[in-house]
Amino acid sequence: MxxxxxxxxxxxxxxxxxxxxxxxxxxxxxxxxxxxxxxxxxxxxxxxxxxxxxxxxxxxxxxxxxxxxxxxxxxxxxxxxxxxxxxxxxxxxxxxxxxxxxxxxxxxxxxxxxxxxxxxxxxxxxxxxxxxxxxxxxxxxxxxxxxxxxxxxxxxxxxxxxxxxxxxxxxxxxxxxxxxxxxxxxxxxxxxxxxxxxxxxxxxxxxxxxxxxxxxxASVDSVDVTLHGKGGHGAYPHTTVDPVVMAARTILSLQTLISREKSPLEPGVITVGAIHGGTKHNIIPDEVRLQLTVRTYKPEVRKALLAGIERIAKAEAMASGAPRPPDVNVTEGTPxxxxxxxxxxxxxxxxxxxxxxxxxxxxxxxxxxxxxxxxxxxxxxxxxxxxxxxxxxxxxxxxxxxxxxxxxxxxxxxxxxxxxxxxxxxxxxxxxxxxxxxx
Known part of the structure; x- marks a missing residue:
């Protein structure tokens, strides 16, 4: 036929x-x-x-x-x-x-x-x-x-x-x-x-x-970071461990994973989409929570960025004298x-x-x-x-x-x-x- x-x-x-x-x-x-x-x-x-x-x-x-x-x-x-x-x-x-x-x-x-x-x-x-x-x-x-x-x-x-x-x-x-x-x-x-x-x-x-x-x-990963401090009155910051400052330093440091640790020829994005912490102008909170999205193509870049996020969060907490290490939870999205x-x-x-x-x-x-x-x-x-x-x-x-x-x-x-x-x-x-x- x-x-x-x-x-x-x-x-x-x-x-x-x-x-x-x-x-x-x-x-x-x-x-x-x-x-x-x-x-x-x-x-x-x-x-x-x-x-x-x-x-x-x-x-x-x-x-x-x-x-x-x-x-x-x-x-x-x-x-x-x-x-x-x-x-x-x-x-x-x-x-x-x-x-x-x-x-x-x-x-x-x-x-x-x-x-x-x-x-x-x-x-x-x-x-x-x-x-x-x-x-x-x-x-x-x-x-x-x-x-x-x-x-x-x-x-x-x-x-x-x-x-x-x-x-x-x-x-x-x-x-x-x-x-x-x-x-x-x-x-x-x-x-x-x-x-x-x-x-x-x-x-x-x-x-x-x-x-x-x-x-x-890209691959999509959601990362939740909780930075722990010691709360207190905003007028007496020396009696506290301020997680807001800790969070600010962490956010800036995270971008060095993109600009200094990842090859510029390999695509990657780390975006802090949400910051949650504090209740009032003059109260330093006990903790601040960050919500991140991480985007990459190659598995090895994905692995390096996720590991880097945890390393930087822990380092900034230690440098701030935090009472305990941060909680870093990665929710796998899609490859x-x-x-x-x-x-x-x-x-x-x-x-x-x-x-x-x-x-x-x-x-x-x-x-x-x-x-x-x-x-x-x-x-x-x-x-x-x-x-x-x-x-x-x-x-x-x-x-x-x-x-x-x-x-x-x-x-x-x-x-x-x-x-x-x-x-x-x-x-x-x-x-x-x-x-x-x-x-």
Whole structure:
């Protein structure tokens, strides 16, 4: 039997009101169903956007996706690592390709003014009532992911292997990937040969894609430092051990880890985001608490900075005559996200034939974090690509004016819906077809 081409040039169908987004070309069978499918995806997106759930509370979101995947013929396992969903579509011998989406929203009050804006309220982990919004594009990720699942389920004659759909909870708190792996994600289910994910960005126009080979996102660690002093009256500081001064010296000394102990060629950030101490103008407190975030790419730099923070805190306490050493607690966040360079090149080449090379661009790594990194650390070649969301004319105008567009986690974060969703589905479907086996 003649082998059917997986990735002929396509995209004639990818149009939105106002004209075509990208260069037209005949679509392959796997994508040409997108026009008919789009109204269903649009309705799903609006529903997901209006009904976000906080991290570790994604029960209804997971159930909606699981139900749709079952109807498509996937073997669906819910409640993996909390509210995680794993869905398998087996289609003969071939690679196992994992597509991951995140499920959770953020405690942000939406101010987009959209007719389908979220008005959801919920209680956070502390029991406080908060507004909830998909302010990081997870609704786009889920809709693109389900659209890809639908198209591939309907065109099984075009590929071979196992499609593995992972709906991951608790990305926003850096816990979901670890929880799913701890619950046997790669032991109870096939360990994938490849893992692919998208993340929305406002720094690119809708209809375009950005990529970063190698390190793309930083590791994230939270460090809590409690410096102990001896409290007393502010008029008699000689009778005290002042932890406020101790904290000030510590904060300044910590920056020498970046400027004097780390190679200037290796990225690293130490930010003291919060200082808590004291109650009144004339009272020297017994203690001061510092909250730090630490960002790096390479494990050895991460290890050196964390060790240095503890060393400096202890040294400053000793130099101040503190009654006891400081408490230094490190909460592991997420490791750095490393995009497998060979896999990145392969996917960029495949997607470029579909979107047109002018609609793809390489972008520098950033110091944000993402727990998609956990899958790569577990031994799976992985790539996360950046999906543009900003309406093209708006993007051009903002760039010309030097205007900063709303970033993820902003209350006005709003994708150019149709262009973004169509491109997300097309990119994920193209990536899956490139990696799955041929008939």
């Amino acid at each position: 003649k082998t059917l081409p997986l990735l002929p040039l396509l995209f004639a169908c990818l149009t939105v009101p106002g004209g075509p987004v990208l260069a037209a070309a005949p679509p392959p069978a796997a994508i040409e169903g997108l026009d008919a499918l789009y109204p269903e995806l649009d309705a799903l997106y609006r529903d997901l956007h209006q009904t976000p759930e906080l991290s570790l509370q994604e029960e209804r979101t997971a159930a909606k996706l699981a139900e749709r995947l079952r109807k498509l013929g996937f073997e669906v396992t819910p409640k993996v690592g909390g509210h995680g969903v794993v869905a398998l579509l087996r289609n003969g011998k071939g690679p196992t390709v994992m597509l991951r989406t995140d499920l959770d929203g953020l405690p942000v009050e939406e101010k987009t003014g959209l007719p389908y804006a979220s008005k959801t309220k919920s209680k956070d982990a502390a029991g406080v009532d908060v507004a909830v919004m998909h302010a990081c594009g997870h609704d786009v990720h889920m809709t693109s992911w389900l659209g890809t699942a639908t198209l591939l389920a309907r065109t099984k004659d075009r590929w071979r292997g196992t499609l593995m759909l992972v709906g991951q909870p608790a990305e926003e708190i850096g816990a979901g990937a670890r929880q799913m792996l701890a619950d046997g994600l790669f032991k109870r289910f096939p360990k994938p040969d490849f893992a692919v994910a998208l993340h929305t960005v406002s720094t690119a126009a809708a209809g375009t894609l950005q990529f970063t080979p190698g390190y793309a996102l 750095a996200t490393f995009n497998d360079p060979a896999l990145t090149t392969r996917l960029v080449d495949a997607v470029g034939k579909v979107l047109g090379e002018k609609n793809l661009s390489e972008t520098p790594p950033v110091m944000g974090g993402e727990d998609f990194s956990e899958y790569g650390r577990a031994g799976v070649p992985a790539v996360m690509m950046w999906l543009g969301i900003t309406e093209p004319k708006r993007f051009t105008e903002a760039k010309a004016a030097g205007e900063t567009l709303p970033s993820p986690h902003s209350p006005v974060y709003a994708p150019d819906r149709e262009r973004t969703l169509r491109t997300g589905v097309t990119v994920l479907t193209t990536a899956a077809l490139e990696l799955l086996g041929r008939p």
